Amino acid sequence: MNILDKFHHWRRRRRWNKQYRTGRWESLKSDIEAPRYEKIKEFIQTYGPKNPSILDLGCGDGVLTEKLQGMEYQFFKGIDFSKVSIEKAQEKAFPKAVFQNTDIIKFQPSQNYDIVIFNEVFYYIPDSEKIRVMDLIFQHLNPRGILISSIFREGIGCWEYFKENESLKELDFTTVTTSKETTYWKIGVYELS
Numbered sequence: 001m002n003i004l005d006k007f008h009h010w011r012r013r014r015r016w017n018k019q020y021r022t023g024r025w026e027s028l029k030s031d032i033e034a035p036r037y038e039k040i041k042e043f044i045q046t047y048g049p050k051n052p053s054i055l056d057l058g059c060g061d062g063v064l065t066e067k068l069q070g071m072e073y074q075f076f077k078g079i080d081f082s083k084v085s086i087e088k089a090q091e092k093a094f095p096k097a098v099f100q101n102t103d104i105i106k107f108q109p110s111q112n113y114d115i116v117i118f119n120e121v122f123y124y125i126p127d128s129e130k131i132r133v134m135d136l137i138f139q140h141l142n143p144r145g146i147l148i149s150s151i152f153r154e155g156i157g158c159w160e161y162f163k164e165n166e167s168l169k170e171l172d173f174t175t176v177t178t179s180k181e182t183t184y185w186k187i188g189v190y191e192l193s
């Protein structure tokens, strides 16, 4: 990243911390967001192995972990560069889940995973880092592992990293709609080709 990108990235992280502190992201727990998490859960169960290890990149305060309660998984790791969101996730004390305050662009996985999730975070990764981050994730996917990405609305400038990536094969792709015409998400599932 150049110095300007670094500055914007730093400022963005401060903003996320402030927003988690003031409750701005409580909205992720609202009913309108629920079908997005439901679809991710369904994709995990349909395309992932039984009892998977899961890595949730940009996990926020653990909403997905909450939604997965009752589903069998071996291990769940969530990372987020917002210290405040990670503290909130840790307070929930989910069994089998650990949360780490770290930036996706600095993260070095210490193990491989069956499922890696970019849940409403891919667009925040600086463009200059997107390919490097994806390549690192590919190296830490178990054989038959899957990658799930959810992106709000059209995901302009994001889906090409998945759809035009020769290392990936698309297993499923869907649009999750809501009662509000302008609120929808596209969610894709990929495996290594």
Ligand SMILES: C[S@@+](CC[C@H](N)C(=O)[O-])C[C@H]1O[C@@H](n2cnc3c(N)ncnc32)[C@H](O)[C@@H]1O
Binding pocket: 016, 028, 057, 058, 059, 060, 061, 062, 063, 064, 079, 080, 081, 082, 085, 102, 103, 104, 105, 119, 120, 121, 124, 125
């Ligand atoms: C819209 S929220 C989604 C949170 C969560 N994935 C969910 O859907 O419940 C985006 C999250 O990405 C995190 N984030 C943005 N850029 C990040 C980065 N470079 N490294 C780690 N986390 C990041 C933010 O702190 C925030 O928690």
